[in-house]
Amino acid sequence: MDGETRAEILDATNRALCEHGYAGLTVQRIADESSMTSAAIHYHFDTKEELLNAFLDDLIERFESKLSCGAADPRKRLDTVLDAVFSPKDPESDGFPVAIMELKAQAPYHELFRERFLDFDGVMRGVVADIVRDGVAAGRFDEADPEEVARLITTMSNGAHARAVALDEHPAETRRIVEDALELRLGWTPGEGADG
Amino acid sequence: MDGETRAEILDATNRALCEHGYAGLTVQRIADESSMTSAAIHYHFDTKEELLNAFLDDLIERFESKLSCGAADPRKRLDTVLDAVFSPKDPESDGFPVAIMELKAQAPYHELFRERFLDFDGVMRGVVADIVRDGVAAGRFDEADPEEVARLITTMSNGAHARAVALDEHPAETRRIVEDALELRLGWTPGEGADG
DNA sequence: CCCGACTTACTGACTGGTCAGTTAAGAGGC
DNA sequence: GCCTCTTAACTGACCAGTCAGTAAGTCGGG
Structure with a gap:
């Protein structure tokens, strides 16, 4: 299959x-969002499930690539993660929290x-x-359990996505709370990583 | 409609x-979980949507009632909230995180x-x-912004439920992280509220 | 105390519509 | 002429909701 065709179907999905x-979500509605018919989609993906698996793969892959930046500074690296997770509605990945929540809710059956x-x-x-381990080792962060900080951030990220979907709340609301919590633990002040 | 019949349908749902x-979720499958036929369910609830609205009402009402306890001690009251939110799988409300996540994912369309x-x-x-305001006023908690603490706890609760569903993770994993964060902010150590 | 009228709770059979997936018949580039 | 891709037309399964009929109970009148 053409990579362009694949991208069009995944985007329509x-x-x-x-x-x-x-x-x-029906194959017909995916077809309606693309320039093809539902039969054409079944030509490229044997089953709806196969298409959905490919879609989730693509979604996660694109998200993972946003977690890292080239910088070495732990504060900048942490800022990149927070950007990816609590991203304002950027035109490229709009609807990401909704799409991922819809799929998460299917996890128990899939x-x-x-x-x-x-x-x-x-x-x-x-x-x-x-990042936390490196930052603590380099003396840029206060002493802290890296696993615990990671768990706090990821759970807050999960919560922010759930709230974005169920309450139509902007994830940036949550980012502020997370930054305050990180400041308490790591002595990290938002924006400091970027400025100095 | 009989209150007992209603409870049976909601429970089957x-x-x-x-x-x-x-x-x-189909009306037939709800019927299969109850002692009735799908036509009987349509006799009591005109539409599936009406039934689902009643179900969500009931779900939230039962959850809200678990948030308060009779105690006056802020630590005990906060403990009650954490119990309700990060409750171990108790036989009565088992499946609560799953049910609520399935419905939350429908919120954008409903x-x-x-x-x-x-x-x-x-x-x-x-x-x-x-609770936080009372605790700070009574000198039981360190100074803290009540709204911010509330936002931290509710977002962590949302995250814990999402993780319970998507990752099959026990909410108690999250409770530990929340308690650590509260200790940092309120000088509150888990269990202390119960002991003295 | 019993009878007919009415109500509540329910059933099995059905309907119109929608779903995922199939098939056969091409269109158009190589 | 073949291969990739697309189409319209179709199939069988399943959906929410309807409908006619039934069984059990309630209730006022004689």
Whole structure:
């Protein structure tokens, strides 16, 4: 299959999922969001489930790539993670919290989904814990348990996404609370990483 | 309608929702979990939507009642909230995180659901903020912004439920992190409220 | 004390519509 | 002429909701 065609179907899936939710997601509606018919989509993906697996893979992969930046400074690296997680509604990944929540709610009935979310959670917690460990070792952060800080950030991220979907609340509301908590633990003040 | 019949239908809805998810929830499956036929359920509730609204009302009402205890001690009151939110799998309300997540994921497409979740979030944040305010005023807690503490706890609660569903993680994992954060802010050590 | 009228709670059979997935018949580039 | 891709038309399964009919109970009148 053409990479462009694949991207178009996955993109149409994202729009259809955000607009109608998982329960209202049909192959016809994905087709409506693309330039193809539902039969064309079945030509490229044998089953709806196969398409959804590919979609979740793509979604997580794109998100993981946003967690890292080239910088060495732990504060800048932590800032990059917070940007990715509590990102303002950027035009490229708009609807990300909705799409991911719709799929998360299916995890109990979809072993493959659950595995991917578990894997991704491990990656994200690892990234944060590494940053904290490096920052503490370099004397840039106060002493703190890296695993515990990672768990705080990821759980707050999960909460922010749930709130964005269920309460239509902007994730930045949560970012402020997380930054305050990090300041208490790491002596880290928001924005300081970028300025000096 | 008989209160007992209503309770049976709502209970069957809970089981069917947890077992099949929102997307797989059909009136037939609710009927299968009860002692009635699907036509009998339509006799009591005109539409599936009406039944789901009643179910969510009941779910939230039962949860709100668990947030308060008779005690006056702020530490005991905060402990009660944490018990309700990060409750171990008790036989009575088992599947609560799953049921509530399935419905939360529908909030963007269901204005009535969204309104109820917003209302409930306000109640919960109010309960926590009141406890913190009282505790600070009584000198039992260190100085802290009640609204910010309330937002931390509710967002961590949202995150814990999302993780329980998507990662099959026990909410108690999150409780530990929340208690550590509260200790930092309020000088509150877990269990101290119960002992003296 | 019993009878007919009415109500409540329910059933099994059904309907119109929608779903995922299939199939056969091409269109258009190489 | 073949291969990739797309289409319209279709199938069988399943959905929410309807409907006619039934069984059990309530209640006022004689």
